[in-house]
Amino acid sequence: MSNYQHPYKEANFVIRHLLHFDQFCEAYSWDEINSDLTAVVLAEAEKFAVNYLLELNRQGDLQAAYLQGDKVFETPGFARAYQQFIAQGWPSLSATEAYGGQGLPNLLSVACNEIWQSTNLAFSLCPLLGQGAITAIAEHGSEALKQQFLAKLISGEWTGTMNLTEAGAGSDLAAINTRAEYIDGEYKISGQKIFITWGDHQMTDNIIHLVLARLPDAPVGVKGISLFVVPKFLLDAQGNPAAENDLRCLSLEHKMGIHGSPTCVMSYGDKDGAIGYLVGEKHHGLGYMFSMMNHARQGVGVQGLGISERAYQAALEYAGGRVQGRDKAGNSMRIIEFADVRRMLMMMKSGTEAMRALCYYAGFKADQKAAATEQQKSAIQAQISFLTPIVKGWCTELTQELVSLAMQVYGGAGYIEEAGVAQHVRDARILTIYEGTTGIQALDLTHRKTLFDKALQARQIFKEIQQTIDDLAVLDQRCYLSRALTDALNDAQEAVTWLLENPDQGGSVAANYLQLWGYLMGGWLMAKSHLAAWQQLQLDAGDSDYLNAKLVTCKFYTQHFLVRTQACLASIRAGSDAIMALSEQQFFSHVN
Amino acid sequence: MKVLVTVKRVIDYNVKVRVKADNSGVDLNNVKMAMNPFCEIAVEEAIRLKEAGVATEVVAVSLGPKACQEQLRTALALGADRAIHVETEQELESLNVAKLLAKIVEIEQPGMVILGKQSIDTDNNQTGQMLAALTGMPQGTFASKIVINDDKALVTREVDGGLQTIELNMPIIATTDLRLNEPRYASLPNIMKAKRKPLAVKTVEELGVTLKEHSKIVSVNAPAERQAGIKVADVAELVDKLKNEAKVI
Numbered sequence: 001m002s003n004y005q006h007p008y009k010e011a012n013f014v015i016r017h018l019l020h021f022d023q024f025c026e027a028y029s030w031d032e033i034n035s036d037l038t039a040v041v042l043a044e045a046e047k048f049a050v051n052y053l054l055e056l057n058r059q060g061d062l063q064a065a066y067l068q069g070d071k072v073f074e075t076p077g078f079a080r081a082y083q084q085f086i087a088q089g090w091p092s093l094s095a096t097e098a099y100g101g102q103g104l105p106n107l108l109s110v111a112c113n114e115i116w117q118s119t120n121l122a123f124s125l126c127p128l129l130g131q132g133a134i135t136a137i138a139e140h141g142s143e144a145l146k147q148q149f150l151a152k153l154i155s156g157e158w159t160g161t162m163n164l165t166e167a168g169a170g171s172d173l174a175a176i177n178t179r180a181e182y183i184d185g186e187y188k189i190s191g192q193k194i195f196i197t198w199g200d201h202q203m204t205d206n207i208i209h210l211v212l213a214r215l216p217d218a219p220v221g222v223k224g225i226s227l228f229v230v231p232k233f234l235l236d237a238q239g240n241p242a243a244e245n246d247l248r249c250l251s252l253e254h255k256m257g258i259h260g261s262p263t264c265v266m267s268y269g270d271k272d273g274a275i276g277y278l279v280g281e282k283h284h285g286l287g288y289m290f291s292m293m294n295h296a297r298q299g300v301g302v303q304g305l306g307i308s309e310r311a312y313q314a315a316l317e318y319a320g321g322r323v324q325g326r327d328k329a330g331n332s333m334r335i336i337e338f339a340d341v342r343r344m345l346m347m348m349k350s351g352t353e354a355m356r357a358l359c360y361y362a363g364f365k366a367d368q369k370a371a372a373t374e375q376q377k378s379a380i381q382a383q384i385s386f387l388t389p390i391v392k393g394w395c396t397e398l399t400q401e402l403v404s405l406a407m408q409v410y411g412g413a414g415y416i417e418e419a420g421v422a423q424h425v426r427d428a429r430i431l432t433i434y435e436g437t438t439g440i441q442a443l444d445l446t447h448r449k450t451l452f453d454k455a456l457q458a459r460q461i462f463k464e465i466q467q468t469i470d471d472l473a474v475l476d477q478r479c480y481l482s483r484a485l486t487d488a489l490n491d492a493q494e495a496v497t498w499l500l501e502n503p504d505q506g507g508s509v510a511a512n513y514l515q516l517w518g519y520l521m522g523g524w525l526m527a528k529s530h531l532a533a534w535q536q537l538q539l540d541a542g543d544s545d546y547l548n549a550k551l552v553t554c555k556f557y558t559q560h561f562l563v564r565t566q567a568c569l570a571s572i573r574a575g576s577d578a579i580m581a582l583s584e585q586q587f588f589s590h591v592n
Numbered sequence: 593m594k595v596l597v598t599v600k601r602v603i604d605y606n607v608k609v610r611v612k613a614d615n616s617g618v619d620l621n622n623v624k625m626a627m628n629p630f631c632e633i634a635v636e637e638a639i640r641l642k643e644a645g646v647a648t649e650v651v652a653v654s655l656g657p658k659a660c661q662e663q664l665r666t667a668l669a670l671g672a673d674r675a676i677h678v679e680t681e682q683e684l685e686s687l688n689v690a691k692l693l694a695k696i697v698e699i700e701q702p703g704m705v706i707l708g709k710q711s712i713d714t715d716n717n718q719t720g721q722m723l724a725a726l727t728g729m730p731q732g733t734f735a736s737k738i739v740i741n742d743d744k745a746l747v748t749r750e751v752d753g754g755l756q757t758i759e760l761n762m763p764i765i766a767t768t769d770l771r772l773n774e775p776r777y778a779s780l781p782n783i784m785k786a787k788r789k790p791l792a793v794k795t796v797e798e799l800g801v802t803l804k805e806h807s808k809i810v811s812v813n814a815p816a817e818r819q820a821g822i823k824v825a826d827v828a829e830l831v832d833k834l835k836n837e838a839k840v841i
């Protein structure tokens with residue numbers, strides 16, 4: 001098993017010098033919250049993760065959760081770790097203080113999630129879904145629902161799940177078939193849901209399911225879906241779990257990765273209907289779900305960051321210890337001394353740092369929105385909405401490349417499960433798929449986020465990038481950065497123009513359009529990081545070893561990742577042409 | 593009963609230690625620092641005594657530069673009630689630490705002082721014993737179990753060849769060994785609460801202690817790197833090498 005150390009210098013650098021978190025806290029006079037506090041909290045999070053989650057990661061991979069009767073038993077050891085996790089108060093981090101939360105910034109929540117996900121992705125999904133349930137009830141639930149469920153979800157005493165997908169309703173939620181009926185003053189839910197992460201387990205004495213279902217009087221399509229809270233155990237008058245609700249786990253999926261996370265087929269209402277409580281208004285469920293979607297999708301981007309960091313640390317450790325070959329003088333060499341291994345390590349290092357900058361940058365927007373005036377809020381929301389598909393789509397796709405490189409550094413040993421890096425590759429593979437595939441993210445970015453507002457938001461970001469290019473011009477010795485960023489910005493502007501002129505080809509170019517934006521945003525934030533690191537060095541402040549490495553890492557990123565915008569643009573310009581030219585029959589012409 | 597517990601800021605035990613190029617000491621520049629693990633055990637013991645109703649107040653104390661306050665905040669987050677920081681930029685050798693602590697003991701009048709048996713940076717294992725001598729309090733060092741019965745303390749000590757249990761008259765000095773307890777982690781709500789707990793800063797001058805240099809570090813060297821092994825042809829060659837090269841037999 002490889003070790004994990006939290007990249008605390010990197011996290012603190014991003015929080016302090018890239019995002020200027022302290023200035024923000026001062027401006028909004030957030031008492032007691034600053035980057036010193038985030039550093040302390042992150043250090044405690046690392047301690048917990050290294051001591052409780054790291055070893056269980058392998059355990060969960062080898063010994064998946066299993067179903068006995070209709071009960072799911074999680075990997076041994078997970079329950080103890082979970083109890084410790086809630087004893088330390090981690091689920092309450094960013095939740096509202098009114099129900100026992102700590103009310104800490106989303107930025108800190110993102111940084112902590114990175115740690116959980118680096119050390120044990122399968123475990124981390126359980127509290128992550130709890131966060132989703134908390135948000136749904138806190139933002140849209142009635143006072144009664146909040147009183148009954150919120151405090152215990154926030155404390156982590158109960159966990160939460162999200163029930164959207166059905167066999168016939170995956171990317172297209174309009175096809176949802178699960179029924180809700182209002183009988184004798186109660187909503188009764190019946191139907192089958194699939195892919196329900198942590199749908200059942202024995203770690204807590206209740207599980208709160210959030211279920212999308214259709215009422216009999218519902219209009220067809222997405223406008224006819226309602227959201228219900230369906231607890232595993234109904235509450236008695238004192239609010240404690242009592243009678244079993246009419247729901248159960250039918251089976252568990254056998255997955256490629258994240259074995260420690262039980263993925264359930266859930267059946268509701270096999271007998272006389274599972275009792276559910278309506279969240280908000282009838283028929284508005286999908287809207288409520290989507291209000292959480294930005295958060296959830298960005299969360300998956302952070303999962304990519306977490307796994308990439310872990311795989312990078314593993315590869316680095318291996319490369320530094322593995323002896324192969326000799327130099328000209330006949331001395332044996334470690335593989336880290338070979339240029340191509342260095343290239344792979346730099347790909348991982350710079351890619352991960354760019355992802356972290358983007359994930360934290362986007363996550364911090366939620367705090368900026370919370371602190372903003374009403375007029376500013378909608379502008380920040382537009383930024384968040386624009387960034388979300390990029391964080392989700394680009395980070396998770398890049399993750400596939402980086403974890404694969406980590407395995408490559410190991411050579412043959414990496415393909416052997418024992419080395420551990422194979423688990424990262426398998427675990428990471430789901431990230432481009434769940435919470436909306438990369439294709440869905442790409443369509444979201446081309447259509448809803450670019451064509452819909454005629455690229456208004458895109459151009460706002462171009463302005464900010466141009467500002468950074470101007471800032472870079474002040475330091476002439478760094479002109480390669482400013483040149484590279486200028487080129488990438490031009491590529492993006494041309495891509496936007498092309499898209500606006502060819503909206504009907506949006507679907508064909510979406511994937512490349514998304515990637516172009518990802519590399520550009522990563523390059524922009526790396527350029528800003530470069531400036532921040534350079535300023536720190538000028539002030540003779542901070543760790544010069546770290547800061548100089550940052551400068552080189554930014555340079556590497558521009559030379560090896562940012563240049564990819566050119567290829568993306570070239571493919572975008574090709575449009576639908578060859579993509580749609582074949583008839584379906586022609587796809588079989590090589591075999592028929 | 594008031595418990596005074598000492599906390600030292602040291603290089604994090606996970607960090608690979610590097611010696612400064614001029615061999616004057618360990619390079620602490622931009623290195624991750626943490627609470628000395630034996631001090632963590634001391635803090636834990638003090639908090640457990642409070643939770644058991646034996647102690648009424650836990651006061652954490654640390655000596656050194658301003659950054660020591662980070663470790664004091666950790667102690668507060670773990671459950672200490674208040675903290676005292678004796679701020680000084682000077683390197684403190686054990687006797688100076690003991691003298692400063694003796695002053696704090698004089699001011700605070702604790703029923704018990706708990707220290708780590710040693711710190712992982714200098715490994716001196718002196719301060720607790722010196723403090724006992726300076727204050728005239730009985731000492732129970734290398735403790736793996738502490739039981740307080742009113743005005744007596746039963747301290748089980750880890751000694752060569754086994755365990756020794758001694759009975760001491762309160763107030764006492766105890767120093768912790770590894771097996772005394774397993775320290776907890778600070779919880780998130782307690783980290784937040786710790787920010788509001790009192791932390792008093794004092795200076796060496798205020799305490800009226802004159803720091804003296806009793807010893808001097810001549811040089812600090814990294815352990816010799818392990819050499820590659822060789823294969824020997826037979827037992828005779830092995831014995832010869834052990835005798836003449838390694839000179840161990």
